[in-house]
Structures are given as C-alpha cells and as structure tokens.
Amino acid sequence: MASFWIVLLSVTAGTLVYSVFSCLPGLHVYNVMGLLVLAILGLEAKGIAVPPEVFIPMMTGMIVNWSMVNTIPSVLLGTPDESALFTVLPGQKYLMVGRGYEGTMITAVGSLAGAFFLVCVVAPFAPKYLPVSQEALKGHMHWVLWIIITFILMSEWPKGGNRGRAGWAKFWDAWGSLLAGVCTFVLAGLMGFILLNRSPVSHEVAFQNIMPAFVGLFAVPWCLLNIISAADVPPQRTTDSLDIDGDIILRSVWSGGLGGGFAAYMPIVTGGVGGLLAGHACAQREERIFVMGQGVSKFVYYVGAFMFLFVPGLNLSRGGGAWMVKTLYTPASTADYLMIVGSIAVSAALSFLMISPLAKLTLRLIDKFNYRHVSSVALAIIVVMVFAMTGWVGLFIAAVGTGVGLLPVLFGSRRLNCLGILLLPIACNMSGFGETIAGWLGLN
Amino acid sequence: MKGFSHFMSGVAVASFCPWSIEQALHGNPIFFILGGACGILPDTLDFKFYRFFYDHDVYVEPDPANLDPQAIADEVARAVKMGVDEHRYIRLKLSSIRLGADFWQQYQVEFDNENMEVLVRFGPVTNTGQVPVPGTQHRYPQIGRAKLPAKVIQTYDAKLKVDIFDGPTIGLAPRNDGDFDLEFLPWHREWSHALTIGFFLGLLWLGACSLFGHWLIGLQGLLLMTCCYAIHIIEDQLGHMGSNLFYPFTKNRTPGLHWMHSGDGLANFMAVWISCLLIFWNLHRALPNPVYEFSLAKLFLVALVVPGLLFWGLRWLLTRKDGLEVEAGDDADDEWNDMKAGQG
Numbered sequence: 001m002a003s004f005w006i007v008l009l010s011v012t013a014g015t016l017v018y019s020v021f022s023c024l025p026g027l028h029v030y031n032v033m034g035l036l037v038l039a040i041l042g043l044e045a046k047g048i049a050v051p052p053e054v055f056i057p058m059m060t061g062m063i064v065n066w067s068m069v070n071t072i073p074s075v076l077l078g079t080p081d082e083s084a085l086f087t088v089l090p091g092q093k094y095l096m097v098g099r100g101y102e103g104t105m106i107t108a109v110g111s112l113a114g115a116f117f118l119v120c121v122v123a124p125f126a127p128k129y130l131p132v133s134q135e136a137l138k139g140h141m142h143w144v145l146w147i148i149i150t151f152i153l154m155s156e157w158p159k160g161g162n163r164g165r166a167g168w169a170k171f172w173d174a175w176g177s178l179l180a181g182v183c184t185f186v187l188a189g190l191m192g193f194i195l196l197n198r199s200p201v202s203h204e205v206a207f208q209n210i211m212p213a214f215v216g217l218f219a220v221p222w223c224l225l226n227i228i229s230a231a232d233v234p235p236q237r238t239t240d241s242l243d244i245d246g247d248i249i250l251r252s253v254w255s256g257g258l259g260g261g262f263a264a265y266m267p268i269v270t271g272g273v274g275g276l277l278a279g280h281a282c283a284q285r286e287e288r289i290f291v292m293g294q295g296v297s298k299f300v301y302y303v304g305a306f307m308f309l310f311v312p313g314l315n316l317s318r319g320g321g322a323w324m325v326k327t328l329y330t331p332a333s334t335a336d337y338l339m340i341v342g343s344i345a346v347s348a349a350l351s352f353l354m355i356s357p358l359a360k361l362t363l364r365l366i367d368k369f370n371y372r373h374v375s376s377v378a379l380a381i382i383v384v385m386v387f388a389m390t391g392w393v394g395l396f397i398a399a400v401g402t403g404v405g406l407l408p409v410l411f412g413s414r415r416l417n418c419l420g421i422l423l424l425p426i427a428c429n430m431s432g433f434g435e436t437i438a439g440w441l442g443l444n
Numbered sequence: 445m446k447g448f449s450h451f452m453s454g455v456a457v458a459s460f461c462p463w464s465i466e467q468a469l470h471g472n473p474i475f476f477i478l479g480g481a482c483g484i485l486p487d488t489l490d491f492k493f494y495r496f497f498y499d500h501d502v503y504v505e506p507d508p509a510n511l512d513p514q515a516i517a518d519e520v521a522r523a524v525k526m527g528v529d530e531h532r533y534i535r536l537k538l539s540s541i542r543l544g545a546d547f548w549q550q551y552q553v554e555f556d557n558e559n560m561e562v563l564v565r566f567g568p569v570t571n572t573g574q575v576p577v578p579g580t581q582h583r584y585p586q587i588g589r590a591k592l593p594a595k596v597i598q599t600y601d602a603k604l605k606v607d608i609f610d611g612p613t614i615g616l617a618p619r620n621d622g623d624f625d626l627e628f629l630p631w632h633r634e635w636s637h638a639l640t641i642g643f644f645l646g647l648l649w650l651g652a653c654s655l656f657g658h659w660l661i662g663l664q665g666l667l668l669m670t671c672c673y674a675i676h677i678i679e680d681q682l683g684h685m686g687s688n689l690f691y692p693f694t695k696n697r698t699p700g701l702h703w704m705h706s707g708d709g710l711a712n713f714m715a716v717w718i719s720c721l722l723i724f725w726n727l728h729r730a731l732p733n734p735v736y737e738f739s740l741a742k743l744f745l746v747a748l749v750v751p752g753l754l755f756w757g758l759r760w761l762l763t764r765k766d767g768l769e770v771e772a773g774d775d776a777d778d779e780w781n782d783m784k785a786g787q788g
Contacts, residue, residue, distance in 0.1 A: 143473030
C-alpha cells in the first residue's frame with residue numbers, strides 16, 4: 001500500500017512541477033530528464049539510492065505533462081517542437097482570428113483522447129500483439145525508413161509555376177521549392193552525420209547532442225518569422241464549449257493514434273512524420289480533426305514510445321525518455337507495466353485540468369504585450385537554454401541549424417525536410433553503409 | 445486513388461517478390477524503394493513534370509489588384525468561341541489568384557447550358573489549407589456572365605473551383621452536334637497511366653544495371669517495376685476517369701469501372717491498411733523459424749475485421765442522430781485537391 005502512495009505522490013509531483021517547464025518555449029522534456037538522470041546517478045555515486053517507484057512515475061508525469069501542456073507554447077507562442085510541426089500552422093491561424101484558446105483546447109482534448117486510446121485500447125493488447133509484430137519487423141526497420149524518406153521527398157507539391165505559358169521557365173519556377181526541399185533534407189542529413197559521428201558538443205552533455213540542432217532547425221526559424229512578419233494578434237476570446245462532438249474525437253483518435261503509434265513504434269520516425277503519413281492514409285481534411293488529431297498523435301508518440309519500454313515481452317527502447325530510463329533501471333515485471341499505465345492515466349487527467357488555466361494565463365500575457373515582443377522573449381529563452389546546456393558550441397550548432405531551418409521558410413518548401421538530420425544518417429547506419437559515407441565525409 | 449495509397453500498394457507488391465525481402469535482410473532497401481516510387485510515379489510524372497509543359501490556347505490570369513468576375517467569364521466565353529470558330533480541341537487554363545503569402549481568392553466557374561451562359565462567382569479568400577478566412581465570403585457579390593456560342597457539357601461532376609496553388613486545365617472537345625464536352629485536367633492520365641510505360645521504365649532500369657554487369661538485379665527490377673507501376677493503373681481503373689492503358693498503342697482513356705471515387709476516404713484507407721497487412725504477412729512468411737504462428741485469415745480478422753467493426757459501430761452510435769451523409773467527390777478533382785493538400 002505504501003508503494004501505491006509513493007507512486008501516486010511521485011507522478012503527481014512530476015506532473016505539477018513540470019507544468020511550469022512545459023510552458024517554456026524551446027525546452028524539450030528530454031533535456032530536463034537528462035539533467036534528472038545525471039542528478040540521480042550523482043546521488044547514487046554518493047550512496048543515496050533513489051528507488052524506481054519514485055523516479056519512474058515522476059518521469060512518466062513529466063513526459064505526459066509535456067506532451068499535453070507544451071501545446072501552449074507550441075500554438076500560442078509559435079515555438080513548436082518537431083512533433084507539433086503540423087499543429088502549429090492551423091493552431092496559429094486560430095490565434096490570428098482571436099480563437100487561440102479554442103485551438104489550444106481542441107488540441108488538448110485530442111491529447112486526452114490519446115491518453116484514453118493508449119490506456120484503454122493499446123495497453124491491454126500490447127503485451128499480446130506487439131511482440132508478434134516485433135518478431136516479423138525487427139530486421140526490416142531500415143528499409144521502412146528509406147521508403148518514408150522516399151515518400152517525404154516524392155509527395156511534396158511544387159508551389160510555383162502557377163502562371164504563365166508552358167515550358168521550362170514554368171517548370172523551374174515550380175521546381176524551385178521542390179529543389180529547396182531536397183536541398184534542406186540533404187543539408188540537414190549532412191549535419192546529422194557530423195553530429196552523430198563527430199559531435200563538437202562536450203561528452204559531459206552528450207545526451208543533449210542533437211538538441212541545439214533541433215532548436216535551430218525548428219524553433220528558432222519560427223520565432224524569427226514571428227518577429228519579422230507577425231501582424232498584431234487580435235484580442236483573444238475564451239469559450240466555455242468547443243465546437244466538437246464524439247465523431248470528431250473518434251476520427252481524430254483514428255488518424256492521430258495511427259500516426260503517433262507508428263512513430264512511437266518505429267525507430268527515429270518522429271511524431272511529425274507519423275502525422276504526415278496518417279494524414280495521407282486517413283484523408284481527413286476537416287481542420288478540427290486535423291488539429292485534434294495532432295494532439296492525439298503527439299501524446300501517443302511521446303508517451304507510447306516511453307510505455308513500450310515497459311510492455312512485458314517487448315521492452316522496446318524508443319525515444320530519448322526510454323533510453324534514459326534504461327541507464328537507471330531495466331523493467332522486468334508486469335507490475336512495472338501496470339505502474340506506468342496507471343501513472344499515465346493519473347498524469348493525463350491532472351495535465352488536462354491544468355491546460356485551461358495555463359492557456360488563459362499565457363493569452364493574458366499575449367494580450368498585454370506585443371506579439372513580436374512575446375516572440376522575442378521566447379527566442380531569448382531558447383537561446384539561454386541552449387547556451388546553459390551546451391555552451392558556445394551549442395549556440396553555433398543552433399545557428400547552423402537555423403540557417404538550414406530557414407530554407408523551407410524562404411522557399412516555401414516543407415519544414416519536415418529538416419528531419420533529414422535524423423532520417424538520413426540513421427537510415428544509412430541501419431542499412432550498414434553509414435560508416436562508409438561518414439568515411440567519404442572525413443568523419444571517421 | 446490518393447498518392448499514399450498508391451505508394452503503399454507499390455511497397456506491398458514489392459514485398460511479394462522474394463528477392464526484395466532477401467536483399468532487405470542484407471541491408472539493401474532498393475527494391476522496396478523502387479516499389480513505392482513506381483507505385484506513385486504515374487501521378488508524379490503528371491503533376492510534377494508534364495503539366496508544366498502542357499500548352500494552352502487560352503490562359504485566364506485574373507489580376508489580383510483588380511478582381512473582376514466579368515473578365516474571367518469573358519475569357520472563358522472567348523475560349524468556347526475559339527473552339528466553335530476553328531472547330532478544334534481547345535485547352536483553357538484557369539489560373540489561381542494569390543493575394544498574399546498565405547491567402548488566395550477562390551472563384552468558381554459554372555456552365556449554364558439552359559441559358560447558354562458561363563457564370564463566374566468569387567468565393568471567400570482561403571488560406572493555403574483551403575480554409576475560408578472569416579468575413580471574406582461576400583466581398584464580391586456580383587456574378588460575371590457571358591453568353592456562350594455552344595453548350596459545354598460536363599461528362600462528370602468535376603467542380604471548377606479555383607483556389608490554392610495551381611488552377612485547373614479544362615479541355616473543350618468538339619462534339620458532332622456542335623457542342624463541347626468538358627474534360628477536366630486533360631493532361632492527367634494521358635500517357636503516364638499506361639502499363640507500357642511501367643515496362644519501359646523497367647527496361648531502362650535493366651539497361652542501367654546491365655552496364656555494371658548486374659543482370660539479375662536488372663531483371664528482378666524490371667519485373668518489380670512493371671508490377672508496381674501496374675498496380676497504380678489497376679487501382680485507378682476502379683474509379684471513374686480511367687487511364688490510357690497501352691499508350692502509345694491506344695490514344696484515349698479506357699473508362700474506369702466506377703466502383704469508387706479516387707477521393708473516397710474509406711477506399712483509400714483500406715488500400716493503405718491492407719497493403720500494410722500484406723507487407724507484414726510477407727515479412728512474417730519469410731521468417732525461418734517464427735515463434736508465433738498464425739494464418740492470413742487470422743491476421744485480417746484481428747487487424748482489420750474486429751477493429752473495423754468496433755470503429756464503425758462506435759461511429760454509428762455517435763452519428764445516428766445526425767444522419768451524416770458523405771458527399772462523393774470526383775476522381776480528378778479529388779486527386780487534384782489531394783495533391784495540393786497537406787503540404788505543411
């Protein structure tokens with residue numbers, strides 16, 4: 001019985017405390033978890049053992065809270081992480097017509113629906129079916145990554161070439177954005193090769209290796225765009241009811257659950273990619289389903305990936321959270337799994353209740369200050385975070401990442417191409433020729 | 445069908461080739477990449493290459509600074525008159541109207557054959573996600589009208605709505621009775637959607653491989669590319685528009701079976717999901733000593749039938765009071781809009 005209260009207290013503390021961090025733009029949960037792991041290891045070195053019933057539910061609370069509450073800075077402050085890539089555009093459109101609160105809450109409902117999906121549908125069946133699929137798929141992950149890359153590159157629509165007579169001029173006008181997309185993918189991929197093979201980041205913060213690049217690729221360009229081009233945000237109104245029904249929630253869970261679940265299960269595939277594929281597979285064009293589905297997808301992606309580590313008979317390490325926990329503890333029993341599932345349920349409920357007041361608080365901030373100033377402060381926080389964790393080297397990496405991340409903004413291509421930073425080097429490594437290519441690049 | 449459905453169908457076809465799995469287990473993903481790429485390639489050829497080289501007789505390019513539906517109607521009427529005077533096939537391009545980085549003025553062209561008129565009306569301003577901007581619906585209440593010298597008969601229900609990115613092409617095909625058939629996106633499925641083209645591309649692959657002495661990989665690729673390209677054509681043939689199946693030996697599209705619309709959400713999802721299950725089944729079959737044994741029927745029961753029934757049962761419960769009706773789309777229109785949608 002004492003264990004029950006310890007777990008409950010830990011997950012509650014993790015959730016409540018982390019809600020402050022979740023509202024900060026640009027701070028990924030894995031960065032904070034990394035620091036927590038270092039702290040736990042430090043305590044263990046001094047002979048103070050932290051029991052798993054304390055840190056595992058606490059970390060669960062952090063991940064669950066972040067995947068839900070981080071919708072607020074993603075949508076309202078325009079500083080998305082990669083998995084929120086698709087949410088942000090329609091989410092910001094809600095903001096620009098004075099309905100930022102509604103956009104945030106629709107995404108939050110999606111996250112809660114994702115929690116139901118994970119706890120009530122996935123969790124009971126995962127121990128029975130996921131090991132079966134793992135057996136068949138384990139030698140084939142590399143080509144799945146390659147076909148995802150192929151689809152990402154082949155499915156982008158040429159944005160130009162809309163006017164004028166037929167011919168090469170029209171063709172090149174159209175292909176400008178496509179070539180910029182391919183260029184972004186390749187440059188990001190090269191950056192990934194460098195960071196994964198010869199990272200300039202100090203080995204003491206090796207777990208933050210890729211963070212500055214991600215911040216540069218995804219968050220900084222968004223902030224810069226807001227600062228340069230953002231019109232004044234109109235006064236925001238809140239509402240007591242959202243224009244959604246059970247059918248919209250069900251269809252959101254369908255598309256978001258598929259996308260997030262796929263991303264959680266596959267190595268390196270992130271929530272943004274899962275969302276892209278599920279969006280194409282389910283063909284849902286309704287904007288509310290789109291926004292809510294991304295809430296589902298982000299939750300299932302981050303929390304599902306963490307949960308898979310604890311599934312009996314599977315114990316799959318996916319996502320930074322699972323890898324960090326593995327350095328401290330190896331899940332062994334069904335009791336661990338039940339503890340995680342219960343922690344997810346508790347934390348999701350608490351986090352959902354906190355989103356509304358936190359969103360209102362943030363909107364009050366936006367109403368009070370110029371949106372450009374809010375974006376500037378968000379950018380400053382991001383820069384400070386990167387510097388605090390990785391120093392000048394990290395800032396340099398973020399600056400390079402920003403250069404690459406601005407290409408899609410300037411040429412109107414897909415921002416998802418920036419994911420080449422992970423997809424390209426990892427796909428090469430998994431297929432067995434990553435080292436050869438690294439050798440060609442002089443990185444061995 | 446939609447691009448992703450074709451892509452996954454191509455990968456599924458590739459998974460039926462034993463050499464794809466064998467090579468993949470040795471770290472070579474090329475046959476699966478070829479499968480997916482060939483699955484989507486017919487549409488890629490049309491939408492990313494051919495349409496930019498397709499010349500038009502009349503280009504309707506409205507001035508964003510001076511929006512006038514009458515000018516558009518006059519230009520469309522001029523195209524029809526050109527067809528009557530010269531008695532030939534006319535290609536008409538309706539260009540989009542970009543108002544800003546993320547804003548487009550929507551307009552709709554409608555043929556009223558009873559009154560022998562073309563009507564043009566402006567809709568709302570939409571963003572690039574095709575979502576109307578509130579308050580812009582009735583900014584231009586006037587309707588542009590122009591008299592037509594002949595009727596323009598729509599052979600299928602394509603909506604002539606122009607909004608984001610590129611606008612559509614209309615083909616005006618003269619009929620024996622002096623009127624015109626309207627063909628939506630005449631450059632689409634003209635030559636690219638032919639079984640012969642898949643084989644031709646396979647031959648190119650074989651030629652390239654033979655240069656390096658890889659005859660076996662070349663032959664395997666030839667078979668795989670032909671089949672994966674063909675699955676796209678076969679799937680499209682289930683819809684309305686059809687394809688020009690044996691170009692250059694055939695000149696016109698063979699009409700589809702009318703079993704579905706290319707934009708049907710259920711049909712597309714089923715194509716993707718069944719493809720995933722077939723890929724999974726083929727990978728499982730290739731395991732030398734599988735721990736878990738199951739049949740294809742059981743796989744489909746567990747992964748398709750049961751969750752499908754649960755989903756539709758729930759959906760029925762949630763929507764039974766609303767009497768929800770799903771509007772059927774048109775083949776070309778759905779493909780056209782789908783290609784443009786979801787480009788985040």
